[in-house]
Amino acid sequence: MLIREVMQILNADVIWGEDFNIEIHTACGSDMMSDALAFVKDQGMLLTGLLNPQAVRTAEMLDMRCIVFVRGKVPGQDVIDLAKDCGIVLLSTKERMFTACGKLYKAGLGGGCELQ
Amino acid sequence: MKPITKRYEVLGDDFTHAGEASGKVKSMLRQLGYNSDAIRRVAIAMYEGEINMVIHANGGYAEVSVYPDRVEVLLSDTGPGIKDIELAMKEGYSTAPDEVRALGFGAGMGLSNIQKYTDDMRIESQVGVGTNMYMTILAQRPE
Numbered sequence: 001m002l003i004r005e006v007m008q009i010l011n012a013d014v015i016w017g018e019d020f021n022i023e024i025h026t027a028c029g030s031d032m033m034s035d036a037l038a039f040v041k042d043q044g045m046l047l048t049g050l051l052n053p054q055a056v057r058t059a060e061m062l063d064m065r066c067i068v069f070v071r072g073k074v075p076g077q078d079v080i081d082l083a084k085d086c087g088i089v090l091l092s093t094k095e096r097m098f099t100a101c102g103k104l105y106k107a108g109l110g111g112g113c114e115l116q
Numbered sequence: 117m118k119p120i121t122k123r124y125e126v127l128g129d130d131f132t133h134a135g136e137a138s139g140k141v142k143s144m145l146r147q148l149g150y151n152s153d154a155i156r157r158v159a160i161a162m163y164e165g166e167i168n169m170v171i172h173a174n175g176g177y178a179e180v181s182v183y184p185d186r187v188e189v190l191l192s193d194t195g196p197g198i199k200d201i202e203l204a205m206k207e208g209y210s211t212a213p214d215e216v217r218a219l220g221f222g223a224g225m226g227l228s229n230i231q232k233y234t235d236d237m238r239i240e241s242q243v244g245v246g247t248n249m250y251m252t253i254l255a256q257r258p259e
Contacts, residue, residue, distance in 0.1 A: 032217075032220055033221055034164065034220075034221055034225030037163070037164060037229050040156060040160070050219075050220045052132075053132050053133075053135075054134065054219060057134070057135035057139065058135075058220075060135075060139055060159075061135070061138060061160050062156065063152070063156060078132065
């Protein structure tokens with residue numbers, strides 16, 4: 001799924017980004033960054049309500065390409081600047097976490113983690 | 117072969133900049149042409165360790181040695197030390213305060229994540245003195 005498709009499905013606003021044609025293969029929804037860090041897949045996307053720089057740092061370590069902030073949240077300038085440095089697209093959707101994840105899943109975006 | 121060794125200071129109580137050293141190591145490994153899986157494992161393990169140092173130990177330093185076949189990381193602090201390492205390693209066990217949880221950490225996943233992504237991990241800790249964590253990440257994980 002392309003980032004621009006994510007934007008349409010979630011009716012999301014762009015906080016920062018340059019390339020919206022990046023393909024996203026899997027996504028992860030979490031406010032606990034260590035839970036997200038337990039998940040490693042290529043070209044991922046993070047959905048979170050966490051607004052501090054560690055959301056971007058976590059995405060950076062995981063080579064994620066996009067972060068969606070749920071419930072209409074928008075991070076501070078320091079977080080936006082860090083995302084720019086890392087080349088990570090930032091979006092904001094008014095949807096809540098559960099609904100945002102559900103809409104993307106229904107549209108074909110998986111979690112990429114099979115139960116062991 | 118002599119490794120490329122770098123040392124990074126990790127500031128305590130500075131949650132905003134936590135992860136900077138891991139980000140720098142990631143860029144360095146990329147420039148050196150390391151494979152992306154190994155880079156990610158180094159970055160995640162070191163980042164979790166860095167966060168632990170900020171949360172629990174008032175910072176410290178990280179020393180990273182890059183060999184052609186592996187990366188060795190030492191995270192060293194002079195914090196309170198870990199009383200029961202076996203318990204601390206248990207997934208879900210955490211002594212982090214609530215304000216740390218509000219920042220997205222402290223779920224008791226840090227050490228188990230480090231173990232998962234490294235090929236060798238060793239903790240030496242003395243209560244009241246500090247903790248040294250040694251990690252080795254192989255460039256190619258054996259099949």
